[in-house]
Amino acid sequence: MSKGHVFLVGAGPGDPGLITLKGLECLKRSDVLVYDRLAAPELLDYAPAETRRVYAGKSPERHAMSQREINELLRREAEAGRSVTRLKGGDPFLFGRGSEEAAFLARHGIPFTVVPGVTSAAAAPAYAGIPLTHRGLASAVSVITGNEDPLKEESSLDWAHIAAGRETLVFLMGMGNLAAICSRLTAGGRDPATPAAVVYRGTYPDQRVITGTLADIAERAAGAGLTSPAVIVVGEVVRLRAELSWLEKKPLFGRHILVTRAREQAGELSAALRELGAEVSEYPVIRFAPPEHPELLDSAVRRAAAFDWVIFTSANGVRSFMARLAALALDIRELRGARLAAIGPQTARELERLLLRVEALPEKYRAEDLARALTGKVRAGDRVLLPRADIARPYLAAELRAMGAEVEEVTAYRTLRAGEDAAAVQRALRAGRIDAVTFTSSSTARGFAALVGGAEELGRAAAVSIGPITSAAARELGIPVAAEAEEYTIAGLVAALSAYFSEAARLHAEAVK
Numbered sequence: 001m002s003k004g005h006v007f008l009v010g011a012g013p014g015d016p017g018l019i020t021l022k023g024l025e026c027l028k029r030s031d032v033l034v035y036d037r038l039a040a041p042e043l044l045d046y047a048p049a050e051t052r053r054v055y056a057g058k059s060p061e062r063h064a065m066s067q068r069e070i071n072e073l074l075r076r077e078a079e080a081g082r083s084v085t086r087l088k089g090g091d092p093f094l095f096g097r098g099s100e101e102a103a104f105l106a107r108h109g110i111p112f113t114v115v116p117g118v119t120s121a122a123a124a125p126a127y128a129g130i131p132l133t134h135r136g137l138a139s140a141v142s143v144i145t146g147n148e149d150p151l152k153e154e155s156s157l158d159w160a161h162i163a164a165g166r167e168t169l170v171f172l173m174g175m176g177n178l179a180a181i182c183s184r185l186t187a188g189g190r191d192p193a194t195p196a197a198v199v200y201r202g203t204y205p206d207q208r209v210i211t212g213t214l215a216d217i218a219e220r221a222a223g224a225g226l227t228s229p230a231v232i233v234v235g236e237v238v239r240l241r242a243e244l245s246w247l248e249k250k251p252l253f254g255r256h257i258l259v260t261r262a263r264e265q266a267g268e269l270s271a272a273l274r275e276l277g278a279e280v281s282e283y284p285v286i287r288f289a290p291p292e293h294p295e296l297l298d299s300a301v302r303r304a305a306a307f308d309w310v311i312f313t314s315a316n317g318v319r320s321f322m323a324r325l326a327a328l329a330l331d332i333r334e335l336r337g338a339r340l341a342a343i344g345p346q347t348a349r350e351l352e353r354l355l356l357r358v359e360a361l362p363e364k365y366r367a368e369d370l371a372r373a374l375t376g377k378v379r380a381g382d383r384v385l386l387p388r389a390d391i392a393r394p395y396l397a398a399e400l401r402a403m404g405a406e407v408e409e410v411t412a413y414r415t416l417r418a419g420e421d422a423a424a425v426q427r428a429l430r431a432g433r434i435d436a437v438t439f440t441s442s443s444t445a446r447g448f449a450a451l452v453g454g455a456e457e458l459g460r461a462a463a464v465s466i467g468p469i470t471s472a473a474a475r476e477l478g479i480p481v482a483a484e485a486e487e488y489t490i491a492g493l494v495a496a497l498s499a500y501f502s503e504a505a506r507l508h509a510e511a512v513k
């Protein structure tokens with residue numbers, strides 16, 4: 001059998017977006033994935049379902065697998081002809097023993113590739129607004145292990161040399177020795193007034209940064225409760241953070257937001273929130289399922305050509321309808337006779353992707369507005385198909401009938417409850433760890449109320465809704481709505497969250513003044 005291959009891949013420091021394209025390729029292609037504790041958990045989702053995932057779980061206190069066991073695992077899998085991705089936090093060749101794994105592979109004649117990664121030594125300071133060099137302030141930088149007790153007699157580090165000069169110092173694995181590191185540096189001649197920073201969980205949405213001087217940084221970091229993983233930066237460059245900090249300025253930085261949409265829909269909202277600095281947890285309270293009587297949908301799909309209008313009230317409705325069209329070996333030409341309407345831009349986009357032209361799209365995105373947009377367009381005697389959710393409101397069909405249309409409603413998909421394990425969410429809410437809960441439909445509000453609860457369970461978390469119908473549904477369930485989108489779209493919801501928290505921050509700033 002041909003020999004396999006090991007890819008030693010840098011996962012980056014935490015933010016999953018900081019993996020390299022080449023690293024991502026390895027994740028997508030490997031048979032076996034061996035990963036550490038620090039690798040961003042989201043990255044594992046890029047590997048195919050059939051990829052075997054092995055947690056090598058190195059942590060400062062505990063080794064899930066010894067280094068020897070890891071080496072043997074890499075060797076065994078490669079010798080069995082498999083492609084192995086060894087995912088390591090940050091850069092594989094900067095601490096973290098990647099070079100030892102490579103040396104082992106080299107000794108055993110196992111071919112390997114090293115894919116460098118974005119190291120926390122550079123990324124954590126960058127996300128804190130601290131450049132490692134800056135003209136006039138620092139022209140060199142040292143990356144140093146903080147693992148060694150600097151007060152012990154025998155040290156492999158030349159502390160006199162490290163302490164001298166003006167270059168930037170970056171310590172990894174140093175939180176256990178922070179105070180000793182600082183006193184060793186000042187004893188060696190660094191000015192105790194030298195600026196210093198600790199960047200805890202750099203590049204993660206809950207990143208925290210403490211600044212001070214060599215004289216007080218240890219005390220300040222301890223006071224703030226900062227532990228590992230953290231990068232310690234020493235040098236004049238730390239001053240630049242006052243001007244260059246950027247992550248903390250994002251409108252949703254430091255806010256933890258719960259997304260309750262169905263799994264397959266959550267991604268877009270989560271990504272938009274993360275872009276604005278939020279920490280996002282997905283807790284889908286609903287899921288979609290095929291209709292209980294698929295033959296009714298199939299029958300409507302087969303007769304699509306006979307309708308004057310097909311009106312879609314959700315992107316999900318479009319997808320379900322088109323999926324049946326394909327399953328029945330038909331195609332979109334069945335819709336040639338029908339004019340199409342969509343309730344909002346997302347639904348319209350789903351149709352336009354198939355090069356279908358949408359002839360009616362309301363200004364606001366509720367059934368009431370859609371009915372208005374169709375007034376004068378839909379005529380008496382028109383045959384209208386309404387593929388919709390099982391739980392849709394009767395309003396639109398009634399309005400269309402009042403216009404004299406012959407309306408056929410058909411269930412295109414069902415909305416079911418999801419999210420069995422509400423205990424974790426309830427715990428997080430009770431501990432005040434969630435700042436906002438988002439509702440993108442009445443059914444998400446209903447699902448949340450049924451699974452998690454109402455005002456009491458919500459605690460101090462703000463409920464934010466996509467529009468008035470959803471807000472009304474939430475209020476009816478005893479969920480007070482703190483903010484509502486002006487435009488009834490995901491973008492509108494994100495804007496409402498931003499505005500809500502900017503206002504909260506402004507009020508807070510005023511109160512402490």
Ligand code: SAH
Nearest residue numbers: 090091096119120172173201202229230231
């Ligand atoms: N190879 C890794 C370093 C491994 S040593 C790299 O290139 O980043 C582990 C140390 O890295 C931790 O003790 C901590 O000092 C640092 N570290 C890793 N991820 C970090 C993060 N997100 N924020 C701050 N420090 C981090």
